[in-house]
Amino acid sequence: MERLTGARLIELPRNARSDGELIVAEARRQVPFSIERMFILAAPVGSTRGNHAHRLCSQFMVCVHGAVDIVCDDGGERRIFALDRNHQALLVPPMIWNIVNFRQAESLLVVLCDRHYEEHDYVRDYAEFQRLRQSELR
Numbered sequence: 001m002e003r004l005t006g007a008r009l010i011e012l013p014r015n016a017r018s019d020g021e022l023i024v025a026e027a028r029r030q031v032p033f034s035i036e037r038m039f040i041l042a043a044p045v046g047s048t049r050g051n052h053a054h055r056l057c058s059q060f061m062v063c064v065h066g067a068v069d070i071v072c073d074d075g076g077e078r079r080i081f082a083l084d085r086n087h088q089a090l091l092v093p094p095m096i097w098n099i100v101n102f103r104q105a106e107s108l109l110v111v112l113c114d115r116h117y118e119e120h121d122y123v124r125d126y127a128e129f130q131r132l133r134q135s136e137l138r
Contacts (some may be wrong), residue, residue: 002093004074011060012087022088025112031060032091033114041109043102052099052124055132059092061100066107070125073097075133083109095136097129 012030015022027035039064041049050070061070067084074096081090092098100109115121123129 003096004077004079006093007072008091008098010089010091012089026030031112033058035112036116037113039111045102045105047102048109049101052100053129054098055121056094057113057121058095060112061090062110064108064110066104068107068109071099075130
Protein backbone atom coordinates (compact mmCIF):
# COMPACT_ATOMS: atom_id res chain seq x y z
CA MET A 1 0.00 0.00 0.00
CA GLU A 2 1.26 3.45 -0.87
CA ARG A 3 2.62 5.73 1.82
CA LEU A 4 2.35 9.47 1.61
CA THR A 5 5.74 9.54 -0.11
CA GLY A 6 3.93 8.15 -3.18
CA ALA A 7 2.06 11.46 -3.47
CA ARG A 8 4.43 13.83 -5.21
CA LEU A 9 4.66 16.96 -7.31
CA ILE A 10 5.69 16.56 -10.94
CA GLU A 11 7.03 19.41 -13.05
CA LEU A 12 5.54 19.38 -16.54
CA PRO A 13 7.55 20.34 -19.64
CA ARG A 14 6.93 23.92 -20.74
CA ASN A 15 7.57 25.31 -24.18
CA ALA A 16 7.37 29.09 -24.02
CA ARG A 17 7.44 31.35 -27.07
CA SER A 18 6.61 34.98 -27.64
CA ASP A 19 3.13 33.96 -28.82
CA GLY A 20 2.28 31.75 -25.84
CA GLU A 21 3.17 28.68 -23.88
CA LEU A 22 2.56 24.95 -24.35
CA ILE A 23 2.54 22.63 -21.33
CA VAL A 24 2.64 18.88 -21.92
CA ALA A 25 1.53 15.83 -19.92
CA GLU A 26 1.81 12.51 -21.75
CA ALA A 27 0.59 9.11 -20.58
CA ARG A 28 3.39 6.88 -19.28
CA ARG A 29 5.81 9.81 -19.38
CA GLN A 30 4.83 12.63 -17.02
CA VAL A 31 1.53 10.85 -16.23
CA PRO A 32 2.77 7.48 -14.93
CA PHE A 33 -0.23 5.50 -16.20
CA SER A 34 -2.58 5.04 -19.13
CA ILE A 35 -5.37 7.65 -18.93
CA GLU A 36 -8.87 6.16 -18.66
CA ARG A 37 -10.83 9.16 -17.39
CA MET A 38 -10.58 12.94 -17.12
CA PHE A 39 -12.72 15.36 -15.17
CA ILE A 40 -12.56 19.03 -14.22
CA LEU A 41 -13.40 20.48 -10.80
CA ALA A 42 -14.52 24.09 -10.41
CA ALA A 43 -15.86 25.51 -7.15
CA PRO A 44 -16.21 28.85 -5.34
CA VAL A 45 -13.33 30.19 -3.22
CA GLY A 46 -13.26 28.47 0.15
CA SER A 47 -15.00 25.34 -1.14
CA THR A 48 -13.76 21.87 -0.28
CA ARG A 49 -14.04 18.89 -2.62
CA GLY A 50 -12.68 15.37 -2.50
CA ASN A 51 -12.76 14.21 1.09
CA HIS A 52 -12.22 10.60 0.07
CA ALA A 53 -9.66 8.02 -1.00
CA HIS A 54 -9.69 5.52 -3.83
CA ARG A 55 -9.04 1.83 -3.27
CA LEU A 56 -7.47 1.28 -6.72
CA CYS A 57 -7.54 4.52 -8.74
CA SER A 58 -4.50 6.77 -9.19
CA GLN A 59 -5.04 10.45 -9.94
CA PHE A 60 -2.88 13.06 -11.67
CA MET A 61 -4.04 16.59 -10.79
CA VAL A 62 -3.21 19.86 -12.55
CA CYS A 63 -4.62 23.25 -11.56
CA VAL A 64 -4.85 24.93 -14.97
CA HIS A 65 -6.26 28.19 -13.58
CA GLY A 66 -6.17 29.73 -10.13
CA ALA A 67 -4.93 27.93 -7.04
CA VAL A 68 -5.92 24.95 -4.92
CA ASP A 69 -4.39 23.24 -1.90
CA ILE A 70 -4.61 19.47 -1.79
CA VAL A 71 -4.32 17.76 1.57
CA CYS A 72 -2.99 14.21 1.23
CA ASP A 73 -3.18 11.79 4.15
CA ASP A 74 -1.97 8.18 4.41
CA GLY A 75 -3.60 7.57 7.79
CA GLY A 76 -0.45 8.43 9.71
CA GLU A 77 0.93 11.55 8.05
CA ARG A 78 -0.64 14.57 6.33
CA ARG A 79 0.90 16.90 3.78
CA ILE A 80 -0.48 19.91 1.93
CA PHE A 81 0.44 20.39 -1.72
CA ALA A 82 -0.13 23.84 -3.22
CA LEU A 83 -1.06 23.74 -6.90
CA ASP A 84 -0.81 27.30 -8.17
CA ARG A 85 1.28 26.91 -11.33
CA ASN A 86 -0.19 25.30 -14.44
CA HIS A 87 3.04 23.42 -15.17
CA GLN A 88 3.02 21.50 -11.91
CA ALA A 89 0.98 18.36 -11.26
CA LEU A 90 0.29 16.21 -8.23
CA LEU A 91 0.29 12.42 -8.41
CA VAL A 92 -2.08 10.86 -5.85
CA PRO A 93 -1.77 7.05 -5.64
CA PRO A 94 -4.53 4.74 -4.38
CA MET A 95 -5.42 4.72 -0.67
CA ILE A 96 -4.30 8.28 -0.05
CA TRP A 97 -7.09 10.39 1.45
CA ASN A 98 -7.36 13.73 -0.35
CA ILE A 99 -9.13 17.00 0.26
CA VAL A 100 -9.13 19.79 -2.34
CA ASN A 101 -9.42 23.36 -1.01
CA PHE A 102 -10.16 26.10 -3.56
CA ARG A 103 -8.04 29.20 -2.77
CA GLN A 104 -8.77 31.51 -5.72
CA ALA A 105 -11.83 32.52 -7.73
CA GLU A 106 -12.45 30.61 -10.94
CA SER A 107 -9.87 27.90 -10.14
CA LEU A 108 -9.99 24.87 -12.43
CA LEU A 109 -8.51 21.51 -11.42
CA VAL A 110 -8.06 18.91 -14.17
CA VAL A 111 -7.85 15.34 -12.89
CA LEU A 112 -6.60 12.41 -14.99
CA CYS A 113 -7.32 8.89 -13.71
CA ASP A 114 -6.09 5.40 -14.53
CA ARG A 115 -9.58 3.91 -14.06
CA HIS A 116 -13.13 4.62 -15.18
CA TYR A 117 -15.61 5.85 -12.57
CA GLU A 118 -16.44 3.03 -10.15
CA GLU A 119 -18.48 3.95 -7.07
CA HIS A 120 -17.19 0.91 -5.15
CA ASP A 121 -13.62 2.26 -5.52
CA TYR A 122 -14.38 5.23 -3.24
CA VAL A 123 -13.72 5.25 0.50
CA ARG A 124 -15.81 8.20 1.71
CA ASP A 125 -15.69 7.63 5.48
CA TYR A 126 -12.42 8.64 7.15
CA ALA A 127 -12.81 6.14 10.01
CA GLU A 128 -13.25 3.34 7.47
CA PHE A 129 -10.18 4.63 5.60
CA GLN A 130 -8.12 4.48 8.79
CA ARG A 131 -9.32 0.90 9.49
CA LEU A 132 -8.38 -0.17 5.95
CA ARG A 133 -4.93 1.43 6.25
CA GLN A 134 -4.30 -0.24 9.62
CA SER A 135 -5.41 -3.65 8.35
CA GLU A 136 -2.98 -3.37 5.41
CA LEU A 137 -0.08 -2.55 7.71
CA ARG A 138 -0.57 -5.75 9.74
